[in-house]
Amino acid sequence: MKYAQSNIVLLALAILSCLTLTAQSTNSVLVEARVLNDQGTPIQDALVEVDDTELFSVTDEEGRFSIQMNDTSVLEISATGYQEVTLSGLEDQEDVILISNLDSKVQVAYREVDKDELIAGGISHINLEQLIEKNYTTYSLENLNGFIGGFNGGNIWGMSNYLVLVDGVPRSANSALPIEIEQISFLKGVSAVSLYGSRAAQGVINITTKRGQIGKQRIDVRVNAGLFVPKRYPKYLGSAEYMTLYNEARANDGLAQLYSDETIYNYGSNTNSYRYPNVNYYSDAYLKKVNQRYDATLQISGGNESAKYYTDIGFLRIGDFVNFGQARQNKTERFNVRGNVDLKINDWIKASLGANAIYYSGRGVNANYWESAATVRPNRFAPLIPVDRIPADNQAAQLLVDNSSNLIDGRFLLGGTQLDQTNAFASIYAGGYNTYTSREFQFNTAIDADLNRALKGLTFRTMFGVDYATSYNQSYNNQYAVYQASWNTMNGVDEIGGLTKYGQDATDGIQNINNSAYQQTIAFSSQLNYSADIDQNQHFSAMLVAGGWQQTQSGAYHRISNVNLGLQLAYDYKNKYYLLFNEAAIHSARLAKGNRTGYSPTATLAWKIDKEPFLENSTLIDDLQLSVTAGIVSTDLGINDYYLYENVYTQTDGAWYSWRDGALTRTTDSRQGGNKGLTFAKRKEFNVELKGSLFEKSFDFQTAFFRNRMKGNIIQASILYPNYFQNFYPNSSFIPYINYENDDRVGFDFDFTYHHRSGSVNWSLGVAGIYYDTQASKRAEMFEDAYQYREGLPLDGLWGLRSDGLFDNEEEIANAPSQDALGNVAPGDIKYIDQNNDGVINAQDEVYLGKAGWNGAPLSAGIHLSATWKNLTLFALATGQTGAYAMKNSSYFWIDGEDKYSIITRDRWTPETADTATFPRLTTQNSANNYRSSDYWIYKTDRIDLAKIQLSYELPQNVLGDSLFKNLNIYISGANLLTISPERELLELNIGGAPQTRFYNLGLKALF
Secondary structure, eight states: OOOOSSEEEEEOOTTOSEEEEEEEOSSOEEEEEEEEOTTSOBOSOOEEEETTEEEEEOOOTTSEEEEEEOTTOEEEEEEETOOEEEEESOOOGGGEEEEEOGGGEEEETTEEEEGGGOOSSSEEEEOHHHHTTTSOOSSTTTTGGGTSTTBOSSOBTTBOOOEEEETTEEOOGGGSOGGGEEEEEEEOSHHHHGGGOGGGTTOEEEEEEOOOOSEEEEEEEEEEEEEEEEOOOOOBOOHHHHHHHHHHHHHHTTOOOSSOHHHHHHHHHOSOTTTSOOOOTTSTTTBOSOEEEEEEEEEEEEEOSSEEEEEEEEEEEEOOSBOSGGGGGOEEEEEEEEEEEEEEOSSSEEEEEEEEEEEEEEEEESSOHHHHHHHSOTTSOOSEEEGGGSOTTOHHHHHHHHTOSOOBTTTEEEBOOSSOSSOHHHHHHHSEEEEEEEEEEEEEEEEEEEOTTTSTTEEEEEEEEEEEEEEEEEEEEOBOOEEEEEEEEETTEEEEEEEEEESOOBOOOOOEEEEEEEEEEEEEEEEEEEEEESSSSEEEEEEEEEEEEEEEETTOSSOEEEEEEEEEEEEEETTTEEEEEEEEEEEOTTSOTTSOEEEEEEEEEEEEGGGSGGGTTOSSEEEEEEEEEEEEEEEOTTOOSSOTTSOEEEEEEEEEEEETTTTEEEEEEEEEBOOTTOOOEEEEEEEEEEEEEETTTTEEEEEEEEEEEEEEEEEOOGGGSOGGGEEETTEEEOOBOEEEEEEEEEEEEEEEEEEEEETTEEEEEEEEEEEEEEEEEEOOOOOSSGGGOOTTSOTTEEEEBOEEEEOOSHHHHHHSOBOGGGSOOOTTSEEEOOTTOSSBOSGGGOEEEEEOOTTOOSEEEEEEEEEEETTEEEEEEEEEEESOEEEOOSTTTSOOTTOOOBGGGGGBOOGGGTTTOOBOOOOSSOOTTTSSSBGGGEEEOOEEEEEEEEEEEEOOHHHHTTSSOSEEEEEEEEEEEEEEOTTHHHHTOOSSSOOOEEEEEEEEEEEO
16 A cells, blocks of 8 residues: 555545444554544544554544554544544555444334344344345345344244334335335344334334435435246146046046047147137237336435435336236336434434325236136137138128127137136226225324433433325226137138127226225334443443334224333443343233233343453454343234123024014024133243354354243133033034133244455355244144144144055055045045044044144245455345245146146046056046145245345446546346255246246446
8 A cells, every 4th residue: 555645535425324444554654534524523532443452532622643553454443423534644545445334223122222232132133224235125024034043034933923113113014115224123032022012022123214314415316127037837738638638537537528539639730729729828929028127216315413314205117927908008106205304403302203105006907817827728718709700791790790899909809608708818808907006104203302401311202103004996897798609611711600799898987996995003102211320330221111003994993002111121230241121011902801901021131251351362252242031021912803801692583582472583692702811822931142253353143042932822712611612503602712822932043144355355154044943832622543633743734644645446445444534536546544543534534744834944044145346246145944844735736627737637647657647537526535635745845045146336436537426336136046946846836826036137326
């Protein structure tokens, strides 16, 4: 590095809350520096470190200091809240590294704490503002299981009913786009969630949106253009093959063939697809190869000590894969405006305001194309009837053409049959369209007051939020006629001999409004915070908080409410030994009077081991903290309705008791027994967390072990009461709801990140994940056979019969245990194992088959890599899971009757393929014996997904020069690129819905 006498002013990004300037020297030199804020005012609280050793804080009133650096030293100047540093002695600006410490503060329950002061076990966080610079995403929680240990996309520590808060108000995670978010914190342990009350008992995701920072105004523009490419479509048999196999199915049922060989040949020759239709719903004739997505965002931020502001305006548009008729105009659009303002009213009062408006609209057709694609047979009907195949002298048919209101492209009538008078094709062409409209308005405000004048260390904060969302559908529902053609062959040419019309064309022009819905949320909290230094070594803090929210939804008489009063006490000795105690009192109107208050006490002990004398000179350990937490959180999450504690009687007309000489017949039925003692379920938990950093803070880790029990889940179990408590004639029940069942979860999560610089390449590698197991530790059940008890087995267990191949012949069926209770049985059907040796196969032979993974696989993890070389950054993310099973129970596999045949049926059983068949025999009747839960249909969901790759390039400053841009970044990315799994084809397949896709994106970010 060369040195000169001139000064170089380093301007960091205006939104950064902390700037660290690192300069590496190759010679011993005296460095002089001056630290200023954005208004050019000197600051005196900049921290100066050399080689990670704190030397001093700047005290010069002009913000100046000087220091002698050795030839291998690293100088760091940290100035919290400021964006400008003037440093003399550096000539080559490329040797200056800017390091952001945006995640120095973490949002937890009702407050922000320093990252180093996270004591409660089970808290993880991610700075999305930093992550999005190298990993642009479109959904706030997308792939975060690859960064956060214990979060599995759909659950936190195995619990799926977590609470999402956006700026402290219960909101959908979709209400804040990733580009608007500064930080997301995941509160997993009981101590972390208890202050939020009953509805937070299964975890909290706390989303904090961006705020303005002191500094010059910053204008940030980002635009993206992307393509969705289908991974794969279902594969179904064509008409000829379907008809052949359908004939086989009828033969298996002892029925005559339905389709002649000539008919099958005609359908297979494809000489006239209008007469002999062979409809492939997934062909290019109906679907686009790609679907487009566009979005653009404008962000403006800045401020001074009196006022700081942040605002963004965003727009996105997504098209559709269906590519004919009205579906060509299908689209989804979203427009949003967000604004956050922070005001300093005076020396002791601050205020903040936040507002967000989301305008969402989608246009679609009055048909479910994907459902039809999975159910309608290829030979059923021709979607279009060509009018040029109607002879000119066929006046009756020509009259129908002339009177039709829906002549497609001037050449086709809509096809159909008497059974298909409404169908997806005709509806998309002529059935009208609908638009979905949603409006969300969100507002929150907070006031912070410093009450030092009344009592040193006392502060007050209050927050109020109100959201209102409404949605509705508008549609034009047109009636239409379909036509069925009768065909003739004249002189070797197919022509239409006649048309049969079903239905009428009618367009009334009336706009129909339906599916109207609304939701209103009101949230409020107030808190007193107190902190004091007992002496030089002892510190104490306390927080008293009252919080709650209420949500009103259309169609629901009762509001969803959460009200709680919380107390937090914290003590530490020498910033080394910590004690944290939380107590929350909650209220629920879902319980009877006298039982509506519950309590949630938790306690945490923490030890900062790195501050012990025996580690003071350690070259290995930089930070090391151990915490142990135990506690109870009361919750009404399992109480799904009101008045479950009451006796419920209903009055029914036309029953069996009569009054008034038979003029009035009526009975009063008991439908539910009362239980005034019904109370909260309780999450009882013990967790241990170890976290820290090693090797000069190049390796960060966090891991937690947890064991919890959800005790006293609400059930209504007839097995616990005499049988006369419930009768079917008369229809009555005196069985109450009680607190009875227990669910156990045990596991550990982990998060490891390694940072390193190799030459001119800065790179990091991270791994995060969770392993956990569940158990139904207490159940109300009674089975004749011990192997059928659910108690002691996983909560998400798959249950079904054990199979033993396929029956080969009638003799084998006769000698096997009877399966008549399951349905008709014939050669080629699934043979099951008689578990209790009673000679009959029925529900008593069902056994545990494996974990379903409904709340996530037992082991799930992600690994991410980022590497920066000069102005080029590469980011990659992979996720994976193992240990769960699923059932092949969709219409793609369970096929009988008049169902559509997928290519799976090619592997069906026949007498000739009895030794190799992997699919049961075909039948046109009900195949209840085969299509039931059993290990015949089970498969593993083990997978590894290449979730994301992004390559970003930031144009050098010498290229931008004095242009309009302060920064210009171009990036390309691919998402959901590859799945590695033995069941890859199945895992990538969607049946009855739009396909899974890969996403390719080109983006541009500009700073003005």
